[in-house]
Amino acid sequence: MRRTVRWQALLIGLGMALVAILLTYLALTYTTVQxxxxxxxxxxxxxxxPHYINPLLSGYNEVDRDLCALVFSGLTRFNERGEVVPDLAESWEISLDGLTYIFHLRDNVYWHDGTPFTAADVVFTVRLLQDPDYPGPPDIGALWRTVKIAEVDDYTVQMTLPEPFAPFLDYTTTGILPAHLLEGVSSADLPTLEFNLSPVGTxxxxxxxxxxxxxxxxxxxxxxxxxxxxxxxxxxxxxxxxxxxxxxxxxxxxxxxxxxxxxxxxxxxxxxxxxxxLNLYSAQLAQYSLIYLNLAEADDLPFFQEVEVRQALLYGLDRQAIVQDLLDGQAIVAHSPIVAGTWAYDPQIRRYEYDPERARALLDEAGWVLPPGGGTRSKNGRPLSFELLASTDPLHEAIAGEIARQWGELGVEATVVITAPVGVRDALERRSYQAALVDLALPGDPDPYPLWHQTEITRGQNYAGLDHRRISEIIETARIVVDRQQRIDLYRDFQQVFADEVPAIMLYHPIYTYGVSxxxxxxxxxxxxxxxxxxxxxxxxxxxxxxxxxxxxxxx
The missing domain is CATH 3.40.190.10 (Periplasmic binding protein-like II)
Incomplete structure (x- = not known):
């Protein structure tokens, strides 16, 4: 007997299917979310x-810098890899000789009072930076005084350098000031302006x-x-x-x-x-802590002239334990004088993981003999002992003490000397120290020239007294070539030589922790x-x- 499907049942089935499709569509289309x-x-x-919500004066005060970051814009800014990227300038060109920079400005930018932003504002700001009476950081004023600036049109600015200087774009991150509000103001007047607490930015x-x-x-x-x-x-x-x-x-x-x-x-x-x-957000800062070894005092500190001793000091230091035990994990062990994670950092750099046995072997091979009953190693009657200078900061005191303890286990005597932070700075500037625990804040560009070049030994910031021609040649070249890949290659070479020579004991990069609701x-x-x-x-x-x-x- 044949079965048949009544047409009424078929219509009901089709109707139910249509209703299901419609309900699905409505659910997907009209379901709401926050x-x-x-x-x-x-x-x-x-x-x-805050004292000066003014980007030309904010360099000395972290609060001012915080507020300026929200109120002002520069021609450029840094991204998370330390690369300079567009901000008020939407693009730029660099001449083949590395001397001329042409910035093309955005034409849709307005000051907070509604006035259009133009090239005149850039020229005005640079003129203030070039003023001999500029009261901001001296190195910034000195750099800008070498630059020729011209307003090509309302949205184009040309800057010309006397010689190639690859880190120049770092300086263009400085916030721009409004010419229409501050015209006639001199650099010397900047600290006295009411503008500093009622600023107008972009x-x-x-x-x-x-x-x-x-x-x-x-x-x-x-x-x-x-x-x-x-x-x-x-x-x-x-x-x-x-x-x-x-x-x-x-x-x-x-x-x-x-x-x-x-x-x-x-x-x-x-x-x-x-x-x-409270959510906690953590990130590495462009800073590092290190121990400077005074390499310039060859007569008084001959052991620092021996690369085996310097390598042994690094191998014999459990930096990860210091990070975990004294810094509560709020740091990353540093392997390079260039900040990890930035565009110039070489992740393949030689690393000195904690290896006290290798440290002892290096000292033995270098002729630094440990007495039979233990104690301080010596060579030709000279003990392997020196002073380790640290500031009165409680954390620095604790870290210096732990470093001295660990080195003591190798037969190296480091006597911790505590002084006020200004005392540490003065000792570095006079080169009147033996070893020193120091925190360094780095600029955006990775240029290591001021810290490690031979010409900076006497009066500059080469506090270690590193007199190494190969390193100097590399970083000389790296600051005049504009091509990014060439600079990466040069900084890789610099980091490799630095790692082999160990002219200072790299410790850690601090972690910044931010708490937000x-x-x-x-x-x-x-x-x-x-x-x-x-x-x-x-x-x-x-x-x-x-x-x-x-x-x-x-x-x-």
Missing amino acids: APTAGGTYVEGIAGV GPFFVAEVETAEGQVQSVLLERNHRYFRPGTLVDHLRFRFYPSYSAAFRAYQQGDVEGVGRVQLEDLPEARQEED TKVKGVQIGPLMYPSDRFATVNRWYVATKRVIISQAGNP
Whole structure:
């Protein structure tokens, strides 16, 4: 017997299928989710107070640098690899001889007061930097005074150098000032301007309010710049409250006065990690700590002239243990004088992993004899002993003590001498030290010339007294060639020779830890040239959300 399907049943089946398809479409199309939107305020506590929210004067104060990073823009800026990338200049060309730079400026940039940004602002700012009375960092003024600048048209600037200088683009990250507001002002007048606390820039935020009490700035309110040339900024307001220390700022967070801490100090980390509503973001800083060995005092410190001794000191140092035990993991062992992760760093560089047996063997081979009962090694009647200078900073004292202890196990006597930070600096400048524990902050460009070139031994920053012709030749060439790959190759050679020679004991790169409320989303930080670079991705942050149809999510 044949079965037949009634047409009514067929229609019902088709109808149910259509309903299912329609419901699926509606679910996918009209289901809502929370998506970022403009609005909201983020309040951060930082240590110190602002004095000059002015990019030409901010070099000496971290608070000023933080605020300038949000209020002003430079021709260029650094990305997370330390590369110079466009900012107010959308592109540039460099002549084949490396002398002429032509910058093409964006034509859609406005000052916070609505005035268009033009080449005249760039020329005006450079003229202030060139003024002999410029009160900022002397090396910056000295460099700019060698540059010829010309306004080609409203959106083109030409700069000419007297000789090739590859790190030049590093200097073009300086924020630009508004000529229409400061015309007629001299460099000597810059520190006295009311502009310094009511600035007008081109950055993603403008200063909306400065709160003072008894002549001291208590807080600064920044408001979103709706004219900013980079789209996407969503947070309406950033408020910064100022405290005598970052520990005080963290206490303010615990009391609910702020929602984030500009830097979480080592001593506050254990408590900070317990805060459920505080996200901690960590990134490597463009700094390193090292032990300088005075290589210039060959008569008094002959052992530092022996590469085997220098290598043994490095092999015999458990730097990872120092990072874990004394720095709570807030550092990365340094293997090079060029910051790891930046474009010039060579990841294949020779590494000195902790190997005390190899250290002892090197000292034995070099003729430094350990007495039968232990103690300090000696050679030809001279003991392998020296003073290790460190500052009164408690962390430095602890690190220096641990280093001396570890070297003591090799038969090397390092006597720790503690002095005020200014005493360490003076000893370095006079070259009147034997070994010294020092922190160095590096510029954006990896140029190591000031620290390691022969010409810097007497009056410059070659505090180690490194007199090595091959190293000097490499870094001389690297600062005059413009081609990036050539510089990478040269810096690879420099790092290889440095690793073989060990003219200083590289210790670690510090880690910067930033605490931000969990209500703030989209925060990301990478390797930092400066602490203010934590705001490099501020245009991705948001605190406000709205419910939107899922198909429209991503379009705040």
